Amino acid sequence: xxxxxxSGPYTSRRSSLAPDANAGRVALVSGGxxxxxxxxxxxxxxxxxxxxxxxxxxxxLEETARLIAAEGSEGLALPGDLREPADVxxxxxxxxxRFGRIDVLVNCAGGQFQAPAEEITDGGWRAVHRLSLEAAxxxxxEAARAAMIPQRRGLVVFVGFSxxxxxxxxxxxxxxxxxxxxLACGLALEWSRYNIRVVCLAAGAIATEALEGYGAEQxxxxxxxxxLxxxxEPFEVASVIAFLASAGGAYITGTTITVDGGAxxxxxxxxxxxxxx
Numbered sequence: 001x002x003x004x005x006x007s008g009p010y011t012s013r014r015s016s017l018a019p020d021a022n023a024g025r026v027a028l029v030s031g032g033x034x035x036x037x038x039x040x041x042x043x044x045x046x047x048x049x050x051x052x053x054x055x056x057x058x059x060x061l062e063e064t065a066r067l068i069a070a071e072g073s074e075g076l077a078l079p080g081d082l083r084e085p086a087d088v089x090x091x092x093x094x095x096x097x098r099f100g101r102i103d104v105l106v107n108c109a110g111g112q113f114q115a116p117a118e119e120i121t122d123g124g125w126r127a128v129h130r131l132s133l134e135a136a137x138x139x140x141x142e143a144a145r146a147a148m149i150p151q152r153r154g155l156v157v158f159v160g161f162s163x164x165x166x167x168x169x170x171x172x173x174x175x176x177x178x179x180x181x182x183l184a185c186g187l188a189l190e191w192s193r194y195n196i197r198v199v200c201l202a203a204g205a206i207a208t209e210a211l212e213g214y215g216a217e218q219x220x221x222x223x224x225x226x227x228l229x230x231x232x233e234p235f236e237v238a239s240v241i242a243f244l245a246s247a248g249g250a251y252i253t254g255t256t257i258t259v260d261g262g263a264x265x266x267x268x269x270x271x272x273x274x275x276x277x
Contacts, residue, residue, distance in 0.1 A: 015046045021246040023048030027104035028095050033060030035208035036159055037108035039234030043242040045073035052076040052095040082109050082135040092142050102147035104245045106157045107136040112173035125172045132176040154196040157241055158184050162202045162264045181256040188254030197253035199244055204260020207231040227262035
């Protein structure tokens with residue numbers, strides 16, 4: 001029986017892809033200790049890939065590596081701070097030392113806090129952009145330089161938000177994550193000559209520990225905004241990532257794929273606040 005994703009929102013799932021759909025591939029997943037990152041790592045492992053996971057917290061990464069091994073694939077936990085260039089270089093090198101190549105890079109690392117736009121400080125703005133946007137580009141650039149360009153093959157996936165609408169209380173995060181959509185397009189055009197594909201996934205409200213941290217009332221509001229009437233599950237985003245890495249996704253690049261239960265199509269699911277006098 002396949003290993004469960006873990007506790008909470010993770011449930012045991014049978015992959016919709018063949019168990020060898022990504023056999024022989026090596027993936028590096030940032031933010032792989034929890035949420036969409038862990039689910040992506042496990043789905044890639046479930047379809048045959050060897051997977052290295054990186055992030056700041058060693059214990060969750062080691063748990064993900066254990067779950068990868070339970071799926072019958074090789075896993076590697078690499079703690080490090082993706083905001084630091086030296087750490088990124090070390091993570092890339094360690095992955096190459098262990099597996100010899102990097103075929104798939106999944107950028108899931110990110111973080112944000114909820115605050116009215118007028119109360120977001122310069123420091124708070126920079127902190128969110130440094131991790132969610134700058135670090136994502138840095139890891140992609142270094143993976144391309146060290147592995148994908150020399151091997152003339154690769155896939156980079158950025159996990160972002162909708163590039164077409166904002167989320168009240170998250171102006172800083174929306175700006176950073178939406179930028180990933182344009183970044184994916186630009187990199188796809190530049191790196192196509194190396195047979196490197198780049199895609200952005202615009203994820204909606206996904207039932208992760210991080211989402212629960214915003215409180216039941218806020219999560220309920222986000223759920224009401226989803227036409228399918230429920231939150232997404234991490235494996236539903238992970239399944240798209242695994243498909244993109246497989247031969248079936250080989251002609252997809254330079255675009256943003258929305259995985260949000262129809263929320264982006266519907267727009268804001270509740271009335272705007274009343275104007276102040």
